[in-house]
Amino acid sequence: MIPVISVSRLGKRYGRTTAVRDVSLEVFEGEIFGLIGPNGAGKTTTMECVEGNRVPDAGTISVLGLDPQRDANALRQRIGVQHQEAQLQKRIKVWEAVDLWASLYPRVVDTDALLDRLGLAAKRDSWFMTLSGGQKQRLFIALALIHEPEVVFLDELTTGLDPQARRAIWALVTGIRDRGTTVFLTTHLMEEAERLCDRVAIIEHGCIIELGTPAELVRKHCPERTAVFTSDDADVIERMQGLGAVERNGVTYTLRGAGDDFVTGVINVIAREGIRVRGFRTEIPTLEDVFLKLTGHGIRD
Amino acid sequence: MPRGMLRGFWKLTWLETKIFMREPMGFVGALLVPLLVFVVLGRAFGIGKPMATPGVDIPFNVAILAAILIAISAVQSLVAIISIYREGGILKRLRSTPLSPVTIMGAQVTVKLVFTVASLALLMLAGRRLFPGVMRVNVFSFTAAVVLGTFSILSLGFVLASLVPTARFAQPISAAVLYPMLALSGLFYPLDRFPRALRGFAYLFPTTHAVALLQGVWDGSGWSAHWVNVAALLVLFAAYTALSTRVFRWE
Ligand SMILES: Nc1ncnc2c1ncn2[C@@H]1O[C@H](COP(=O)(O)OP(=O)(O)O)[C@@H](O)[C@H]1O
C-alpha cells in the first residue's frame, strides 16, 4: 500500500530548542492516524512541517506524492488544516467565513449542507466571538472540509472542550474517515486516541517512541488483565484452580493474568464450576497505561 | 494574480471592511476624531494661514493636521489589527489557505485606504459647508497627496507591526513612534528653524514629506514643485516595505 503521508527522519529546531529530533511515520489512505504525546513533545511542529506551513531543518516529507515546501500551492488545494489555538476575526459571521473559504478553491462542497451536517445551520449569522468552544471547533472543521480535501489535519481538536462537546466532535471525525478522507490528528488525550484512531504514534521529546494500532500497543506493552468478581459461594479459591493466584477480600475475588485469552479462561472456569457470581468486572490496560510504561510518567505530568 | 485569487482579494477586502465597521471604536477613530479636530480647531482658529483673528494665532494648517491625523489613525488601526490577528492565530489560519501573503496584507491596506479616502471626503464636505471660501484646495490633488502619504506611512506601520510583541503594546508603541513623527514633521514648527541634525532625522520620516507635499498642494504650488518630497515618499515606501518583508512575523 502506498502511504498518503510519508515522513522520514524529520528534524526541526527553534533557535536552541529542538522541537522535533527524529520523526519517521507513514499514514495510509482512509485511516485516522493519531500523533499522541504530552504538551511540548513536538506534535504541532511535526504536523505543521507535514502541512507545508513550517520549514523543516532535516528529513524528507511527502504528502499525496507532493513535497510540502516545493509544491505548497498544489498541496493546499488537496489538504484541509485545523490549527491548534488559531482563531478567526471576532466579528466575522459564520456564513462569511464559510463564503470566504469557499471562494478560494475551484471546487467546493454544498456549504449549506456542510453547515447542517456540523450542526451550525442555526448559527449562520452569528459572530465568531459569540460561538461556544465546540461550535468554534465545528466551524474550523467545516472550513477544513470545504474543498473536499483528500487529507485533513486536526491539531488538538478537542482540547478545552467539555465531555459532551468532545463526544460530538469524535462522531464528526469518525464520519470524515467513513467518507473516505484520511485524517491525521494530534492529541494529548489518550482516551481520545483510543476511541478515534486506527493507528497511533507516541511522540516524546521530539522522537517517535512507539507506533501501531491502540490494541497492538496495549497487547505488546501492557498484556496484564485483571478479573474481579463477587460471590457468596464457599470454597471459591479452591474451585478456581489453574488460573494462578486468587486474591480474596471478603466476598470479592481478584485474578491477575496476561493476554486476551485470560478473561475468557476465567469466565469458562466460573461457568464450569457453577459459581454464583453477583458482580463481575475486568480491568484492561489502556493507551494511558502504555504511555506510562514507555515513558515512566503520566501524559499530564 | 490568477483570477481565483483576485476573487479572494475582493472577498477578503469587503469582509474586512464590514468587520471594521462592526468594531465600535474603529469607526470613531477613523472617521470621527479627525473630523472633530478639524471642525473644532477650524472654528476656533480658522483654516490655513494667515490667521484671521489677531492675538489668537496658530501657525499651522488645520486641514493638513486633520488629513495627517486620518493617515496616522489608519496606520495605528493597521498595526492594532495585525497584532491582534497575529496573537489570535488569524494570520496563521489565513496563511494556510491558498491566499497569498500579498493578498492578505493587500486587503488590509486597501481597507485602510478606503477609510482614509472616505474620511477625507467627509472632511472636505464639512469644510465646504462650515468654512465657505476657505477650502479652495484641489480636492483630487489633495486626496492623492494624502493617499500617497498614507501608503508611505502604512509601510512603516508594517515595520511597527513586526516590532510589537503582543496586541496590548500595539497602541502605545505606534503612538510613541507616530506622534513624535508628527511633531517633527514641520507642520507645527518650520523645518528650516530646526537644528541641522534634527532636520536630517525628520527627513527619514514619511510624515515630514507628506506635510510638505500637502502644504504645497494647499498653496497651489503643486506636485512638480515638491517632486523631492514625492520621490522621498516613494523611496521611504520601498525601503520600509523591503524592511518589513524581512522582519515581518506571521505568528
Ligand atoms: N514558534 C516557536 N518558537 C520557539 N519554540 C517553539 C515554537 N513552537 C514550539 N516551540 C517549542 O518546541 C517544542 C515543541 O512544541 P510543539 O510542537 O508545539 O509541541 P506540542 O504540539 O506537542 O505541544 C516546545 O518545547 C515548544 O516550546
Ligand SMILES: [Mg+2]
Ligand atoms: Mg501542539
